[in-house]
Amino acid sequence: MGNAATSLPYAIGNPVSTKDGWALHVGSRKSDNAAVSVFVAKKPALQKASQFAPALHHFHHCKRLRHPHILQVYATLDTDNPNEQGGVTAPPTKTAETGDFIVVTEPCIPLEAWLQTRPPPEQVAWGLESVVRALHFLHASANLAHGNVSPQSFYVTPAGDVKLWNFSLVTTIEQGQLSKHFQEWEGRLTPQPYRSPERQERRWDALAATGIHTMDTYSVAVLVSDFFGGTIPTPLVKACQRMQTPNLKMRPRLQPLLKCPLFDTPYQKLQLQLEEFTVQPVEQKIAFWQNLTPSMQAGLLPQELAVYKLLPIIQQTITTLCQSDALKSQDMYRREVLATIPPLFFIAEAYLGNKTSQELGPMVAILFEMNDRAIRGSLLQKTAFLLQHLDNNMLNQSVFGPACGGFSDSSPTLRELTLKATVEIMPKLTQPNLEKLSRYLVRLQSDPEQGIRTNTVIVFGKLAPFLTEVSRQKLLLPAFARALKDPFIPCRLSALKCLLKVKQFFTPAEIAGKVLPTVSPFLLDGSKDVRKEAFLVLDDFLFSLKQESEKMGDAKPMPVPGQPAPQPGVPPPQPKAAAPVAPAPSSGGYLSGLSSWVTSSAKPTEPVPVAAPQPVAPHQPPQSAPPPQTVASLQINDIDLSDGWGDEDDALDQIKTEISPVAQAKIQFVSPPPLPPAPGSEDDFFGSFNATKPAVKSSLGMPKGKLVVPKQSISLAPKPAIKKLSVDDDMEDGWDDF
Secondary structure: OOHHHHHOOEEEEEEEEEEOOEEEEEEEEOOOOOEEEEEEEEHHHHHHOOOHHHHHHHHHHHOOOOOOOEOOEEEEEEOOOOOOOOOOOOOOOOHHHOOEEEEEEOOOEEHHHHHOOOOOHHHHHHHHHHHHHHHHHHHHOOOOEOOOOOHHHEEEOOOOOEEEOOOOOOEOEEOOEEOHHHHHHHHHHOOHHHOOHHHHOOOHHHHHHHOOOHHHHHHHHHHHHHHOOOOOOHHHHHHHHHHOOOOHHHOOOOHHHHHOHHHOOHHHHHHHHHHOHHHOOHHHHHHHHHHHHHHHHOOOOOHHHHHHHHHHHHHHHHHHHHOOHHHHOOHHHHHHHHHHHHHHHHHHHHHHHHHHHHHHHHHHHHHHOOOOHHHHHHHHOOHHHHHHHOOHHHHHHHHHHHHHHHHHOOOHHHHHHHHHHHHHHHHHOOHHHHHHHHHHHHHHOOOOOHHHHHHHHHHHHHHHHHOOHHHHHHHHHHHHHHHHOOOOHHHHHHHHHHHHHOHHHOOHHHHHHHHHHHHHHHHHOOOHHHHHHHHHHHHHHHHHHHHHHHHHOOOOOOOOOOOOOOOOOOOOOOOOOOOOOOOOOHHHOHHHHHHHHHHHHOOOOOOOOOOOOOOOOOOOOOOOOOOOOOOOOOOOOOEEOOOOOOOHHHHHHHHHHHOOHHHHHOOOOOOOOOOOOOOOOOOOHHHHHOOOOOOOOOOOOOOOOOOOEOOOOOOOOOOOOOOOOOOOHHHEEEEOOO
16 A cells, blocks of 8 residues: 555454445544545556546545534545645646555444444334435535445444445535536446446437436436335325436425335434534523433434444533533532433443443543532442543542542542442452551441441451551451440440451451450440440450460460570570679768668679469468568667767668678578558658658657657568577667667
């Protein structure tokens, strides 16, 4: 076809049929792969068959004639003149006969092939009406005679519309004469049965004198029998006889033929309404779309009409109205868009099949951008269908993103529809969109509608398998905990049931430390159903924990914080001896000096042993026993610190030097439970020893700075004997035994 053919934005496929030197190919548009038909005529073959002139005549006229019942031309190309932009081409030369004529049209098939499929009578009647309307346009508006009316001059589109073609003999009547081109080629191109008697007799003056329609009217009368399988319908018998009359002046025009009752069918009315659809009032369009879906559901419309004619009109309507800010802001145009949604989805569900994503996807993206509750609600109800036919990318960008606006809508119905739609689309969402969805769900847990809050809890349970581990830990348990505090009983029940469904996402430690404490308060819930469900949840979780506990075996010692875990085969390190602590300065008081003395008196090389817990003995009757030890096994009596606090460090140093090593090793402190400080006291001086604070005598009348502690009678538990220390009498300064 030459290099110039590659410049066309269309791909040329395999040939389908050939007529008069023109080969019909299937083709497609390169941009969107839309189907087209391509007519190709090779100039060398035309020249050889003596058909070059008729082919060139058709090539010039087909791209100039535009009518709904004439085959629509998308592009034309003469490979010898690729830069030609219309007008009259120069006469053929030797170099101009080496290329191709290429004409790209809407997809079509020959009329004979369509009639072999035995279409319904109403479609056949509409096809014949289309022929009449196309020829009437040529006669009345273009002042042309087709001159080659026969089955090979008509093609049928996928929508079932019969279109006029083959303009190789188109002629005008100029100065009372038909064109020389027609007179030369009509006998070779037009089949004999379709040539009127005056044409066979070559009475060109008679044809030119009686009107330009006469030769085509005769051919249409013959064509009627071809449309109806060789027979003429009864309502058309008289009309066809008159159309074939030898008297040229009695041969009628074609337009009155449409008054025949044969053409008056619901199918015809629908086709006529579609032709004038763009100029109809908005209210009439809305009524048409609302009545269209019931008609298709009843099977009153053929599939071809719905897919190839109605669907393009719906797509054009949605695109025009939704992309215009001025139109979509008006209520009546939003109502028209809303009315197109039911037939759009019915056609997609019933007829499109594998083409659903290609045809429906762009429309859904445009419709979701409309800020209208009714439109968005209609789309959300079709989420399950969209999920089956749209790819993940389109679902995440064109569907989920705009649909999230419904979560914040003031209409409870739209919020609930949005929530239910996300459950269906959830498996297709990406992780960022899942995180976005979880944030919206948290907001919905505070929704004023009880049903929405309950459904939100259920959605949380369904969302869990699609979240990451980190998101589940942060989201699930807090969400169910909020739901358990909801005053609506079904919401609390849903939270408990969802906890069981997602239990595999909780570790045993989380179940024991977080889940069970969250659920256990509801064992005493005010609702019987909640209590019953809470017990079921706890029983299930406890059974899981019991199994996990049996798998664990003997527990290993828990590691001390800040120390490395012990390695197998390596003995644990021994604790280091504590360094001696220097005594506190005298200004620290009696307690600081005594604590320093006790610390320095412990044996540095051996830690104080900790007694192992003993089993609790059964209760015995009370017996006479010595009172429990309260302070220590070491007693110091009659300590006199002379004139107050100044010499306490010297006295304590003397005490420490007199304690034997054996006594140091045997010192133990037994601490009873602490008692709260006496009311009104400034400090709990004995709190550091965890001892019971003795009653302090009043210091009235005593020297300033003196603190008197009365003697206590302390009975010690049976312990190894400890040597009592002797203290000089001159140290007595008001401190008694303790």
